[in-house]
Amino acid sequence: MKYILLLLLPFLLSANLIYGSNYGRQVAILDSFDIDASFLNDPVMNQIKYSNVEIFKDERFFGAMDDAYIFIPAIKNILAKYNIPPEFLFLSMAESEFLTRAYSVKKASGLWQFMPPAAKQYGLRIDEFVDERRDLIKSTEAAAKYLSNLYKKFGKWYLAAIAYNCGDGKLSKAIENAGSDELSVLLDPKMTYIPKESRLYIRRIVALAMMGNDEHFLLESEYEYLLNRANAYSISTVKVPGGESLSRVSKLIGIPLEELQKLNRHLKFDFTPSNVNSYNIYIPYIKLSEFKQKYFEEKTKNIYKIHVAKKSDTVFKIAKAYGVPFKTIMDFNNLKSDKVNFEQRVVIPMNSKTNVEKTNNHFYYSVKKGDTLESISKTYKISIENIKIQNKLKGKLVKEGERLKL
The missing domain is CATH 3.10.350.10 (LysM domain)
Structure with missing residues (x-):
């Protein structure tokens, strides 16, 4: 028995060191969220942590992480720039699993799952060409600004995380009803001060952060390899x-x-x-x-227009309307037939040479929603004054569906 104990001693000491190291890390993680160390005993959070072990072993999860390795350093740098704890990287993981194309039934999108109104409030562009909620850098900058504002308002990082999920108005009302902003009070399942989704949300972020810093777990999974590899890219x-x-x-x-x-x-x-x-x-x-x-800029570059198909539209009719070769539209949109669906978006590539030729032959343009004389002028390289004279316009306003001669 003495010899067996002597043989096992190094392993027992190693296990003790890992346990001590992990415990210290877990307390530090809670501290970064302004959460008391007693939260380590929260049964729901621990259950989420243990059930997530299986998710971390899932091939689909590792596929998402494999795609994310190249932009994780950028996320960390932006969070640091705004003095946001690095553990908030896991808020993005909880929101989208690092999938830039993540889209919810509530119309939230991107790494940080911005809803359209909040996205526009923080300067993210959403239009026919782009959706900057999926922009790795701009969306992270917007999320960092939003989280910073929430922290300034509530004074604790766990409150900022909860407000990110349920909204600052709902959280303010919850704190008022509870008479406290303590996490243990807000998480009371009987009083339901905050929605169930938010009660699980803060626990999921903390659980993910703990798993991402758990030496024992990292040694048994590919996760350490993925996060460490991220530092090199x-x-x-x-x-x-x-x-x-x-x-x-x-x-x-x-x-x-x-x-x-x-x-x-x-x-x-x-x-x-x-x-x-x-x-x-x-x-x-x-x-x-x-x-x-x-890299060099092409002298003759394409100017792209997005055509939203009407019920009677065909590729042939669209090509004729824009003065672009039928085959060009077919090839560019990977179309196999002349038919297009109602409201299908068809990209019209028109190089600058084509634009000049069509201008001389009275090219007609149908005004789309969001168009202005300025945007039409820039797209087709025709002065606003020229368009106004050709179409006998007195002001600068144009209406959707109006037909302009260019």
Whole structure:
């Protein structure tokens, strides 16, 4: 028995060290959320943590993490910039599992699951060309600003996390009803001061943060490998002209198009918005030097228009209306027949040469929702005054459905 104990002693000491180390880390994680150490005994949080072990072993989860490795450092850097605890990385994981295309039934989207009103409030653009809720950098900047504002309002990080889920108005009312902002009080299942979803939400974030810092768990899973690998990678922001194609950029810098698209999920099509002079896209940092050496702007570039199909539309009719070759529209949209569905979005690529020719032959344009004389002027490179004279317009207002001669 003495010899057996001597043999087991190193393993017992190692287990003790891991336990002590993990306990210290867990207390530190709770402290970063301004949560008391007694929360370690919360049965619901512990149940979430243990049940998540199976999720972490799931191949789909590791697929999402494998895609996320390149932008995790960027998220960490932005959180640090706004003095937000690094553990809030796991709020993004709880929201979307790091899937940039994550979309909820409530119409929330992106890594941080912004609803359209909140997204626009924090400067994220959502239109026919882009949805910046899926922009890795801009959405994280917006989320960091939002969380900072919530922290300033409530004074504790766990309250900021809860408010991110249920809204600051609902949380303020809950604190008023409870007469306290203590977590143990707000989580009371009988009093239901905050919604059940929010009670589980804060526990899930804490559980994920603890699992991500649990030495014993990390040693048994690929998760440590994924997070450590993330430290070696990063992304760079580069400016390209409006209407630039991702396909062209991918060929110039020698990067698979699929990899470039993963970093630019905010673009709804293969190109940057054509109604702006320039727009930022993301490339791997290791490709930055190559981009600077090889990238050049095409002199004859495409100007893209998004056509929303009417009930009677066909590709032939659309091609004739825009003065663009039938085959160009078919190929660009990967269409196999002349038929298009009602309200289907069809991309019309019109290079600058085509625009000049069609201007001389009285090209007609049907005004879409959101159009202004300024946006039409920029898209077709025709002065506002020219459009006003041709169409006998007195003011600058144009109506949806109005037909303009260009």
